[in-house]
Amino acid sequence: MKLENALLVYWKDWTEVKRNWQVILPIILVPLLISVFLPVILFVASGYGDSSSTGNLEVLIENLPPNIQAELAGMSVRQVMLYATSLYLFAPFFLIIPIMASSVIASDSFAGEKERKTIEGLLATPLTDSELILGKILVSFVPSMIVTILAFVAYSASVDVLGYGIYGRLLLPNVNWLMLVLGLSPILSLAAIGLTVIVSAKVKGFREAQQISILLILPVLGLLFAQGAGLMILGPVVIIELVVLFTVMDVIVFRIGVSLFQREEMVSKTS
């Protein structure tokens, strides 16, 4: 497999995608809006709620690492609630953002070529199966990670601007979030993109591919609920474990993708 050939497929697809504002706008705007609105709603609403109890967040707070708990000990109930929510409860959103952002492009990867009847010309080239699959994965991965990092910057800025008056210091970025956004998020999204690209190669059209790919968000939503319920806290150790797990999964997904790649099946689904 030649990386330059995979990058050639990436370049071709990206040139097409960036000219389609109907695809690009929701990919960029939705995560950015969520990243700004979530902290705004949280910080504004916290000023009006019951300030005597942390409510449903108690389990989450009890399961936080001891050093964080020690830090929380000297804070007011509002400070604890805002800290736990903005730094822990919302963290899994940044695992969902790259999956959401990549799902449209990844679903379109092969299924779109079949629908637009361009697949035959592409498959007739000497590009190998691995080069085609890697190129298609990269074109979903790169923009989704750019969007995720931009969303993280917007989120950090919002939390810091809104929280500075409450804590007297900047909360983000911290090591935990940098590991999450720059470590776990790309590794996890690669597995999701890989699976979506495989589905896209197997089904006849974009719509079917996207419907199936939405299911991939469910396990990540599970992480969100697990964190909210205090069952699993995305601390440094858990993040490293998940990075190792999903790195192995990325390799397995890629190999499965190559072994399932059938030019004949794809050509026959265009007719």
Added chain:
Amino acid sequence: MSTIEVEGLSKSFGTIVAVDRLSFKVGAGEILGILGPNGSGKTTTVRILSCLISPSGGRAYVGGFDIQKDPVRVRESVGVLTETPSLYERLSAYENMDFFARAYGISNSDTRIARIKDVLEFFELWNRRSERVGTYSKGMKQKLAIARAIVHSPEILFLDEPTSGLDPKASKDIRDLMERLSRQEKRTLLLCTHNLEDAEKLCSHVMIINKGRSVVMGTTEELRRRIAGQPKLEIKLNETSDKIILATQSIEGVKNVEADKDSGRLIIELDNAETQTPYVVRSVVENGGLIKSVGLLEPSLEEAYLKLVKEEPQ
């Protein structure tokens, strides 16, 4: 030496036999035309030889490479014009060409730019190279698709309906190009077409297939003669008469006489038009016929094709 060798090639989709034990050879610089009605297996044959689908049986070598063992080498050595143009409509013509040129291994940018310019200029698309393909007419897209197929100067070209959707001038340009590629550059062409004019003008050999089977193969001349028969003699007179018709029918070697009394035209089927024509002309004159013109009506490939396809059991 044959650059395409096919032996007993078959392809089934479930119970449907799309290609049924096809065998043929195409030498360097030859153009083989594959003719057949819709669904006869032309496109499936090209797809198998381009390594897009695998055969159910038989063997094929393209450019010396086994299509089953060396698919990447086969893809490198062929250019394919698919049934649909297969172009990226959001990319410009130049971007499309650049992508395919690089995919086919033209890594040197100077060589690539020069080759793309050369090909696009030939198709009169160079001045519109920066426009998105989505804005192109059907004919322009077809020209660009052919340009893409030849951008890497392949030794072997598979062209599925190359003149489809083109105006007469563009069709002629494409025919001239195919002729040049075959005769001057010794490239091997496999041409699937419904356009019998293309096949007649270009192909050194023609294979007519129906329901995946090769019905007949030979030079266009052989097929015309074998299937549609000898040329017919056409005599245009000031006017015909029963006397002339009866006298003509009585000449040895005359098989049939059709007369159009309104136009004064006689169409005469002969055992051998070339040797018997003088006797027929003499008979017509002796029986009072005033001849305006005499000519031979060569059977067309279209007649041969239609006759053959009609005769094939459905």
